[in-house]
Structures are given as structure tokens and as C-alpha cells.
Amino acid sequence: MTEKAKSYMDAAKECAEKLSEEQKNFFRLNIGYTNHHFGFGLYLRNRYFYLSDDENKFDRDHIGARIYNLMLPMIFPEFRGYENYIDRITSFEFDWINRFYVLKYGRNYIADIKPDAFFVLPEYAGNSKEDFDEWHEKYKTENKNYALAISERIWEFDKFAKRAEALGYGESEIEEIHNTCTDLLVEDNTFVPLEILFAKNETPSSIAALMEQKAMIQQMFYSGKDQIKKLPSYVFSCRVMVEIMVSTIGWLLELAPKYCSDREMVLAAIRSSVSACEFMDKSLWGDIEIAEEAARNSSDKYMFYYEAFKQFNDDDRIVKLALAASGANIRYASERIRADYDMALFALRHQDEEYLTDVFECLSEELRERKDLAMIVLKSPRPSVEGFGKELLDDDEIAEILISDEETCAEIYNMSERIQRKYLDRLPKFMQDTIRSTLRINE
Numbered sequence: 497m498t499e500k501a502k503s504y505m506d507a508a509k510e511c512a513e514k515l516s517e518e519q520k521n522f523f524r525l526n527i528g529y530t531n532h533h534f535g536f537g538l539y540l541r542n543r544y545f546y547l548s549d550d551e552n553k554f555d556r557d558h559i560g561a562r563i564y565n566l567m568l569p570m571i572f573p574e575f576r577g578y579e580n581y582i583d584r585i586t587s588f589e590f591d592w593i594n595r596f597y598v599l600k601y602g603r604n605y606i607a608d609i610k611p612d613a614f615f616v617l618p619e620y621a622g623n624s625k626e627d628f629d630e631w632h633e634k635y636k637t638e639n640k641n642y643a644l645a646i647s648e649r650i651w652e653f654d655k656f657a658k659r660a661e662a663l664g665y666g667e668s669e670i671e672e673i674h675n676t677c678t679d680l681l682v683e684d685n686t687f688v689p690l691e692i693l694f695a696k697n698e699t700p701s702s703i704a705a706l707m708e709q710k711a712m713i714q715q716m717f718y719s720g721k722d723q724i725k726k727l728p729s730y731v732f733s734c735r736v737m738v739e740i741m742v743s744t745i746g747w748l749l750e751l752a753p754k755y756c757s758d759r760e761m762v763l764a765a766i767r768s769s770v771s772a773c774e775f776m777d778k779s780l781w782g783d784i785e786i787a788e789e790a791a792r793n794s795s796d797k798y799m800f801y802y803e804a805f806k807q808f809n810d811d812d813r814i815v816k817l818a819l820a821a822s823g824a825n826i827r828y829a830s831e832r833i834r835a836d837y838d839m840a841l842f843a844l845r846h847q848d849e850e851y852l853t854d855v856f857e858c859l860s861e862e863l864r865e866r867k868d869l870a871m872i873v874l875k876s877p878r879p880s881v882e883g884f885g886k887e888l889l890d891d892d893e894i895a896e897i898l899i900s901d902e903e904t905c906a907e908i909y910n911m912s913e914r915i916q917r918k919y920l921d922r923l924p925k926f927m928q929d930t931i932r933s934t935l936r937i938n939e
Contacts, residue, residue, distance in 0.1 A: 509570065520571055717740070732752040742761060742764050745769060747772050756777045757777035767793050768793075770802070773786075791814050794818050795822045798828050812839075816842065822847065823843035826839065837866070840863050850877055851878070861885060865885035895915045908931075916931050917937070
């Protein structure tokens with residue numbers, strides 16, 4: 497077939513004219529290019545690879561996407577382009593969001609995002625016109641609020657301000673929301689879940705919708721503290737929002753000082769991250785339930801390193817709870833516990849086998865001379881003599897174990913000088929040379 501297209505725009509026109517109504521409808525419901533990358537996208541790339549516009553001259557991977565994006569406004573006159581609309585204001589793929597908004601007339605929903613228009617929340621599961629009408633009427637008021645949020649993010653600011661005022665927002669709050677979103681969208685291109693913008697107006701129904709979209713909100717809170725700090729200040733006063741926030745990343749409790757002395761909120765934060773204790777009010781430092789919760793969830797933290805929990809580092813029950821989560825928690829336990837054989841054995845048995853030395857090196861000097869404990873480390877997937885006492889570093893049985901395996905042979909470098917000299921001839925040539933040089937043998 498003779499190729500007619502002379503540019504990407506020509507290619508877009510050529511393909512748009514050939515689409516059937518069925519194909520157009522499919523694109524409408526799956527508008528993002530990612531849906532078509534391995535189908536229509538490959539067709540575009542392979543058919544028009546001969547085109548060489550500016551920066552795409554040698555970039556075949558972007559040919560399909562570029563032609564496809566040029567086609568969209570040709571297929572859907574109401575579509576005004578990604579840059580000014582959804583793709584610019586969300587970290588989600590446009591098509592992913594689009595699946596959640598089933599418009600009554602089957603149009604691309606961008607055309608209907610206005611303060612006085614309504615659209616469907618993700619919890620809507622119906623497909624027929626009747627289902628939509630019933631749902632739409634039931635949630636009309638709530639949908640207006642959500643439509644307002646979308647409108648605000650598309651920057652029909654005058655209309656947004658008027659509608660926000662009617663919802664009870666003051667002039668300074670309206671300005672704060674606008675400035676917040678401007679920073680997030682323009683500077684960071686960060687997605688702001690709609691519920692965050694309307695946290696102030698929480699109602700039983702809006703809270704229910706909020707919890708439905710918990711995963712979306714959690715993704716926002718993974719963006720980083722600097723971005724989260726830009727959210728409207730009232731967000732950090734909304735209990736539902738803060739609970740989702742600290743349950744996602746515990747140390748975000750720092751951004752919600754109003755709740756740092758709230759026991760239930762602190763517990764939620766601690767379950768997510770033990771480090772959240774750095775921001776809880778000192779009045780809670782002696783709370784045994786909070787300490788227990790921290791112990792159970794300290795699998796990747798040194799619990800007793802934190803000032804809030806140092807007072808429990810000699811409590812057998814709390815320490816054992818922490819060791820069950822991670823044996824490495826023995827590091828900042830009391831001197832008495834680090835010298836306790838049973839506690840040491842328990843810690844080694846509850847530590848990731850790859851990192852047993854993190855436990856062994858923290859034990860008392862006496863326990864670090866116990867060969868039975870040392871053998872647990874030597875039989876692990878990552879054997880090491882790190883932390884071994886002087887007597888163990890001069891032990892022939894341990895030396896024999898080390899030199900019997902080429903994976904552990906190098907540990908001989910850490911053994912005593914007597915051991916190195918005695919087993920020198922049984923070591924690989926490169927090790928012999930190194931040890932002879934270090935110990936000045938044969939000089």
C-alpha cells in the first residue's frame with residue numbers, strides 16, 4: 497500500500513479517517529495510549545517509521561504515542577489535550593481514571609468536568625442508563641462537591657471560588673487551596689486525591705467515599721514529606737485523613753501535631769512505623785500498650801534506640817516481643833539482657849539468617865566467646881566471624897570450618913595470627929601471598 501503521510505499530523509488524519517464507530521467507542525473507553533502500545537501502537541510505529549519529524553527522527557519508540565495523541569482531538573472534538581487536563585494533574589494514567597467515570601451519554605468525560613456537571617465516583621458499578629440515573633440522583637450533592645474539586649484543578653478559579661464559598665470555605669481558605677494546588681500541579685505535577693481537597697467538609701457519606709479510595713490517598717502520601725507539606729493546613733486537622741496518612745507512613749505524624757498526643761492515632765502510626773514515636777507526645781512515652789505495639793512492629797527498626805522506648809529496654813516481656821519481630825532489637829537492650837544466654841539464643845533464632853552478625857556482635861563479651869552461639873552464625877547463609885571473642889578467633893575447629901569452604905575461606909584473615917600461620921599452606925595461593933606479606937613471613 498502506498499504511504500501518503502508526510503508528517504505525523506498527516507499520519508494521524510489518515511488513521512482517524514479509517515476508524516469505525518466501534519473502534520472510536522473502544523478508544524473512548526480506553527483513551528490512554530498505554531492500552532494500545534502493543535496493538536495499535538505497534539501498527540503506528542511500524543507503518544510510519546519512515547517519518548522523521550524533529551526530535552523523533554531516531555526515536556521509534558515514541559512514534560506511535562505521538563501520532564495517537566494527535567488523533568485524539570480529531571476523534572473527540574471535546575477532547576482538549578492531555579497537557580491542559582487530566583494527564584497534567586494526576587500521576588495515574590488517564591485511561592485508568594477514565595474507567596471509573598461512566599458518563600450517561602458515553603462521551604469522554606473531560607467534556608463534562610465543570611462545576612455544575614456531575615460525574616460518577618469509583619464506587620459506581622452499574623452499566624446501564626437506568627443504573628446511572630438512579631445512582632446519579634442518590635449522590636447528586638456529593639457529586640457536585642467532587643465536580644467542584646475537579647473544576648478547581650482545571651483552574652476555572654472564579655467558578656471554584658464561588659462554589660467553594662457556598663460550601664462554607666472562607667476567602668483565605670479558598671486562596672490556600674488554590675495556592676496549594678498550584679504548587680503541587682505546576683511545580684511537582686503531583687496527584688491530589690479529591691477527598692483531600694474536601695477534607696474540611698467531611699460527612700458520613702463523604703467519609704464512606706473517602707475510605708473507598710483509601711488506596712488512592714495512600715499513594716499520595718508516598719509522594720514525600722515535602723509535597724505533603726504543601727497540602728491545605730486543614731487536611732492535618734481532619735481525623736479521617738490523618739488516620740489514613742499515619743497508617744500509610746507512620747512518621748507523617750510529624751505533620752499532624754494536633755494528634756501527637758492522641759493515643760489511638762499514635763497507635764495507628766506506630767503500627768506503620770516505629771519511628772513515629774519520635775513525634776508522639778512525651779505524655780505517652782510510658783504507655784505500655786504503645787510499647788507493646790511498637791515491639792510487635794519493629795521488624796526493621798532498633799526499637800530501644802528511641803528515647804520513647806529506652807525505659808523498656810530491661811523489660812523481659814517487651815524486649816522478647818521486640819526480638820520476636822527482629823532479633824537485631826537486642827542491640828539497644830539493657831546490658832543485663834545482652835548478657836542473658838536465653839535472650840541471645842532467642843534473638844539469633846528470630847533474626848533473618850542473612851544478618852545473624854547484627855545480633856551476635858551486640859552480645860556481651862562473655863556470650864561472644866560461646867562456641868555454640870558462634871556455630872549458629874557459622875552455619876547461616878552468610879557465615880562470618882565478626883564480633884567473635886578472642887578465644888573463638890584462635891579456635892582450630894572454627895578455622896577448619898572456614899577453610900573447608902571457598903565461600904568462607906577469606907574469613908581466615910580475621911582469625912588470630914597463630915591460626916593464619918598454622919593453616920597457611922592449605923589456603924589459596926593469593927591468600928598465602930597476602931598473609932605472608934602482612935605477617936612478614938620469609939623475610
